Amino acid sequence: xxxxxxxxxxxxxxxxxxxxxxxxxxxxxxxxxxxxxxxxxxxxxxxxxxxxxxxxxxxxxxxxxxxxxxxxxxxxxxxxxxxxxxxxxxxxxxxxxxxxxxxxxxxxxxxxxxxxxxxxxxxxxxxxxxxxxxxxxxxxxxxxxxxxxxxxxxxxxxxxxxxxxxxxxxxxxxxxxxxxxxxxxxxxxxxxxxxxxxxxxxxxxxxxxxxxxxxxxxxxxxxxxxxxxxxxxxxxxxxxxxxxxxxxxxxxxxxxxxxxxxxxxxxxxxxxxxxxxxxxxxxxxxxxxxxxxxxxxxxxxxxxxxxxxxxxxxxxxxxxxxxxxxxxxxxxxxxxxxxxxxxxxxxxxxxxxxxxxxxxxxxxxxxxxxxxxxxxxxxxxxxxxxxxxxxxxxxxxxxxxxxxxxxxxxxxxxxxxxxxxxxxxxxxxxxxxxxxxxxxxxxxxxxxxxxxxxxxxxxxxxxxxxxxxxxxxxxxxxxxxxxxxxxxxxxxxxxxxxx
Numbered sequence: 001x002x003x004x005x006x007x008x009x010x011x012x013x014x015x016x017x018x019x020x021x022x023x024x025x026x027x028x029x030x031x032x033x034x035x036x037x038x039x040x041x042x043x044x045x046x047x048x049x050x051x052x053x054x055x056x057x058x059x060x061x062x063x064x065x066x067x068x069x070x071x072x073x074x075x076x077x078x079x080x081x082x083x084x085x086x087x088x089x090x091x092x093x094x095x096x097x098x099x100x101x102x103x104x105x106x107x108x109x110x111x112x113x114x115x116x117x118x119x120x121x122x123x124x125x126x127x128x129x130x131x132x133x134x135x136x137x138x139x140x141x142x143x144x145x146x147x148x149x150x151x152x153x154x155x156x157x158x159x160x161x162x163x164x165x166x167x168x169x170x171x172x173x174x175x176x177x178x179x180x181x182x183x184x185x186x187x188x189x190x191x192x193x194x195x196x197x198x199x200x201x202x203x204x205x206x207x208x209x210x211x212x213x214x215x216x217x218x219x220x221x222x223x224x225x226x227x228x229x230x231x232x233x234x235x236x237x238x239x240x241x242x243x244x245x246x247x248x249x250x251x252x253x254x255x256x257x258x259x260x261x262x263x264x265x266x267x268x269x270x271x272x273x274x275x276x277x278x279x280x281x282x283x284x285x286x287x288x289x290x291x292x293x294x295x296x297x298x299x300x301x302x303x304x305x306x307x308x309x310x311x312x313x314x315x316x317x318x319x320x321x322x323x324x325x326x327x328x329x330x331x332x333x334x335x336x337x338x339x340x341x342x343x344x345x346x347x348x349x350x351x352x353x354x355x356x357x358x359x360x361x362x363x364x365x366x367x368x369x370x371x372x373x374x375x376x377x378x379x380x381x382x383x384x385x386x387x388x389x390x391x392x393x394x395x396x397x398x399x400x401x402x403x404x405x406x407x408x409x410x411x412x413x414x415x416x417x418x419x420x421x422x423x424x425x426x427x428x429x430x431x432x433x434x435x436x437x438x439x440x441x442x443x444x445x446x447x448x449x450x451x452x453x454x455x456x457x458x459x460x461x462x463x464x465x466x467x468x469x470x471x472x473x474x475x476x477x478x479x480x481x482x483x484x485x486x487x488x489x490x491x492x493x494x495x496x497x498x499x
Contacts, residue, residue: 011049011057018045018053019064026073038073038087039065039094046098050105058105062098066091147188150181157181186483191323197464198330204465205248205334209359212243212252212284216277219256226264227273237276243284244361247335252356255331255339258324259288259352267292267349282358283337289351295343303341304329332356380404380493381422385415385441386430386459395428398486404493412436416444419451426493431460431471439474446475457492459484 022045026033029041042065050058070080074087082088157174164170197203216238227234245252263273267290276287295303304325332339335356343350382404386392389410396406407424409415412433427445431438438458445451455478458471463481471479480489 007054011053012060014053015045015049015057015061015064018049019061019068021045022065023068023072026069030073037090038069039090042066042069042094043097043101047101047105050102054109055102055106058098058102062095062102065098066094069094143188147185150184154178154181182483191327193463194327195323195330198327202464202466203330203334205251206465207246207248207335209244209246209361210249211361212245212247212286212356213238213277215247215249215252216256216275216286218253219260220275222253222257223260223264226261230264230267231270232264232267233270233272235272235274237274237278239277239279242361243277243279244359245284245335245356246359247356251331252335255328255354256286256288258328259286259354262324262352263288263290263292266290279358283355284358286354286356287351289349291349294346294348295341295350296346300341300343304339328352328354380426381424382406382426382428382493383409383415383418383422383424384428385409385412385433385438386428387411387433388430395484399490399493402490412438412441412444415441419445419448423451424454427454427456428459429456429476431458431462431467439470442471442474442476 019042022041026041033040042061045061045065046058049061053061067080069091070082071077074082074084076083082091157178161171161174164174194203220234220236260273260275267273272291274287274289276285276289278285278287329339332354337354337356339352339354341350341352380403382399384392384396384399384406386395386408387410392408392410396408399406407418407422409418413436415427415429429438429441433441438460442456442458445454445456456476457478457480458476459480459482460467460471461482463479468479478492480492
């Protein structure tokens with residue numbers, strides 16, 4: 001504000017000086033011009049003031065020029081009176097031309113400012129695009145690195161498994177290594193898909209009131225192998241009373257497990273992790289604290305940004321794409337809650353605090369005891385439909401080991417042809433089949449009354465709410481997202497009861 005007043009004051013002083021010079025020149029020309037063109041020279045002062053001093057200075061110059069001409073040039077001199085109509089016409093023309101001049105300069109100045117602003121914005125956009133392009137390249141390099149990390153031991157383990165088939169202990173150790181690395185790959189892909197769904201507004205929550213302690217317990221169980229591997233000391237502070245929240249159980253387990261996984265990852269071996277669940281002022285509060293590497297003050301503001309990491313150098317000791325905390329932040333906001341982080345600096349640990357609104361838990365209904373027993377695996381017949389031959393045949397071998405009778409088809413028409421000659425109890429049907437997709441195959445099976453009662457289970461890499469809605473509408477009984485967990489699939493088949 002002070003700078004603007006100083007600028008205006010300088011403009012006014014310039015207008016006064018320009019008008020004084022114009023009056024001096026007009027006085028010198030008085031013997032030649034006499035009382036003709038009383039305002040002619042003052043046009044120059046207005047133009048120069050508008051050009052160099054700005055709009056305010058030009059207005060002052062025009063007013064001062066009018067007063068100077070009326071007092072010193074127009075008869076009667078030394079008086080402010082204007083008597084002759086011709087002088088009034090000259091004054092009117094001077095005012096109109098001066099106003100047009102001022103507006104023209106002001107428009108030119110505004111256009112120049114807008115052009116400069118656009119130029120600055122374009123420059124900033126160019127820099128942003130360069131930075132985004134660089135971040136994209138860095139991220140792709142990081143993604144390639146994170147994907148290679150689990151792929152390398154998988155490839156090595158597969159090669160070793162072919163050499164040591166007779167060594168049961170070593171073979172089992174290699175199998176567990178492959179399972180761990182596959183789980184890591186699945187987690188990377190799931191995080192990428194979740195971030196993509198959130199950014200596109202496609203992430204949906206299946207909310208219902210439940211005990212938040214269940215989510216914490218499930219998350220601890222999920223991360224326990226990672227905690228045990230690093231030999232951390234974990235302290236659980238969980239109340240005996242239920243803590244009701246209205247949320248998506250799966251997503252809130254994901255929130256807690258991401259926080260615990262981060263604490264386990266960024267805390268040196270044999271560290272301390274504390275999980276504290278409590279209620280306060282109508283909120284359920286979960287705190288996950290550790291004595292790990294901590295967070296610098298500059299990183300606290302961006303710790304919840306996608307792809308942000310405390311240490312992004314190529315020599316960093318910790319893996320990951322920097323998506324876990326971004327998902328935590330997004331999911332907490334979608335649950336009408338929040339997440340905050342506190343750290344006193346590098347090497348001093350950190351504490352993440354999740355707040356969710358408390359709700360009353362409904363009284364659970366009394367369920368009748370189920371009298372039916374799970375199906376005997378050896379009595380099951382399963383049709384597997386997948387265009388990926390390796391996936392279909394390995395799944396067939398797995399179910400055969402469990403005692404089931406399996407048949408394999410590699411496309412929709414082949415599956416429908418087999419179903420004309422047999423009636424399996426279950427159909428494991430891939431969605432992305434060539435030609436006739438899984439939705440159309442399922443609809444045709446449901447239209448065939450010979451297959452009434454068969455259970456159709458979708459096997460697909462698409463697991464969003466919209467995908468599940470489409471499978472339900474097509475007639476599927478269940479929806480399983482690839483890669484399939486063998487144990488979960490067997491349990492699903494064992495617990496299902498074909499009609």
